[in-house]
Amino acid sequence: xxxxxxxxxxxxxxxxxxxxxxxxxxxxxxxxxxxxxxxxxxxxxxxxxxxxxxxxxxxxxxxxxxxxxxxxxxxxxxxxxxxxxxxxxxxxxxxxxxxxxxxxxxxxxxxxxxxxxxxxxxxxxxxxxxxxxxxxxxxxxxxxxxxxxxxxxxxxxxxxxxxxxxxxxxxxxxxxxxxxxxxxxxxxxxxxxxxxxxxxxxxxxxxxxxxxxxxxxxxxxxxxxxxxxxxxxxxxxxxxxxxxxxxxxxxxxxxxxxxxxx
Numbered sequence: 001x002x003x004x005x006x007x008x009x010x011x012x013x014x015x016x017x018x019x020x021x022x023x024x025x026x027x028x029x030x031x032x033x034x035x036x037x038x039x040x041x042x043x044x045x046x047x048x049x050x051x052x053x054x055x056x057x058x059x060x061x062x063x064x065x066x067x068x069x070x071x072x073x074x075x076x077x078x079x080x081x082x083x084x085x086x087x088x089x090x091x092x093x094x095x096x097x098x099x100x101x102x103x104x105x106x107x108x109x110x111x112x113x114x115x116x117x118x119x120x121x122x123x124x125x126x127x128x129x130x131x132x133x134x135x136x137x138x139x140x141x142x143x144x145x146x147x148x149x150x151x152x153x154x155x156x157x158x159x160x161x162x163x164x165x166x167x168x169x170x171x172x173x174x175x176x177x178x179x180x181x182x183x184x185x186x187x188x189x190x191x192x193x194x195x196x197x198x199x200x201x202x203x204x205x206x207x208x209x210x211x212x213x214x215x216x217x218x219x220x221x222x223x224x225x226x227x228x229x230x231x232x233x234x235x236x237x238x239x240x241x242x243x244x245x246x247x248x249x250x251x252x253x254x255x256x257x258x259x260x261x262x
Contacts, residue, residue, distance in 0.1 A: 017119050018083065018101050019217060020199040021071075022154055022187025032077040039262070041072040046231065046257030053237075053251045055089060055096035057121050057137050058128035059173065064253070066090035079107040095124045105145070113145040115160060130166075130173055139165035139178065154187035161207070169205045169212045170243035171251065176205035195221040202240075212241045219255065231257040 029038030046067045055061030069087040076082055082104050089097040103117035121137040128135055143160020159182045169175035183201040190196060197219045202211030219233035233255035239248045 017099075017201075018103055018117065019085065020185045020187070020197055021219065021221065022189070022195050022197045024149075024152070024154075024189065025075075028075045028078075030075045030078055037074060039072045039074060041070060042229075042259040042261040043070045044068070044231075044257060044259040046255055048253045048255055051253040053253055055091045055094075056123050056126050056128050057097065057135065058130065059171065060128070061096060061126065062091035062093070064089050064096070065092045067257075081105050096126065097124060098122045111146055111148060113147055113156075115141075115143045115145055115158070117141045117143075117160065130168075135166060137167050139167045141165075141181075143181075152189040154185070156185045158183055158185070169203050170241075170245075170247070171213060171237065171239055171249040172243050172245055172247045174243045174245040174247070175212060178203055178205060180204050180207050180209070182211065193223055197221065210240070212243075213237070213239045221259075227260055229259045229261060231255060231259060233257075 023040075025040065029036075029040070031037055044067075048063075048065055048067065051063045051065060053064040055064050067087050067089060069085065071085045072083070074082045083102070085099075085101045087099040088095065089099070099119070099121045101117070101119050103115060106114045106116075108114055117140070119137070119139050123136065139162050141160040141162045143158060145156045145158040147154065147156040149155075159180060161180050162178050165178055167178045169178055181201050181203050183199060186196075186198040188196045198217065200214060200216045202214045204211040215235065215237040217233065217235045219231055222230045222232075224230060234253060235255070236250065236252045238250035242248045
């Protein structure tokens with residue numbers, strides 16, 4: 001079964017989630033036509049420096065420094081694709097956490113996509129605690145995207161709704177359970193096939209509300225050969241509102257990495 005994983009050189013969040021990397025596909029190897037699975041994706045490694053992102057699900061530990069992983073995209077039909085990603089975290093001394101993301105995107109119309117997703121994080125040797133009980137971040141969601149795509153650009157406003165999740169809204173874990181995320185993705189190809197990727201999420205514990213926290217990813221992906229790409233990027237995760245414990249926190253990263261596309 002295919003695994004699709006999302007790109008490398010964006011930050012891996014305290015919660016596993018789909019990292020947006022803009023990559024146009026002029027030709028698609030579609031399973032329904034070719035009767036075989038042809039994965040598209042990459043292997044990756046990245047250094048996060050400077051970084052204030054903590055290593056573990058309970059936001060403890062040394063700052064997150066290294067990420068390794070892979071991504072895979074499978075085109076099941078002309079209107080359906082499956083994505084998956086694995087991101088492995090390292091604090092420069094220990095393997096700290098593993099993040100998984102899976103999503104299925106079904107095109108309903110030209111500019112309307114139905115999205116089903118699952119994200120989960122697992123500490124390696126450490127045990128994260130929430131209210132004194134062991135936990136790992138786990139969330140399922142269903143949502144919609146409104147993609148608009150041209151030859152060298154991509155725009156997609158989106159929203160999704162969560163069920164069976166234990167992820168909480170504020171960075172100190174004191175908020176209520178996450179109910180909805182709203183966001184925007186932008187991609188563009190500029191000079192010399194350099195790819196720009198941007199996404200912003202707003203997290204809320206209420207439906208159809210602006211949000212209590214947000215995160216931003218921005219990545220520049222530079223091809224140096226057909227089999228090698230360099231990445232430069234940054235990300236920010238920040239409370240929009242003061243948490244029930246009276247905190248208003250933020251984490252940030254700068255990303256330096258490379259990927260082996262296939």
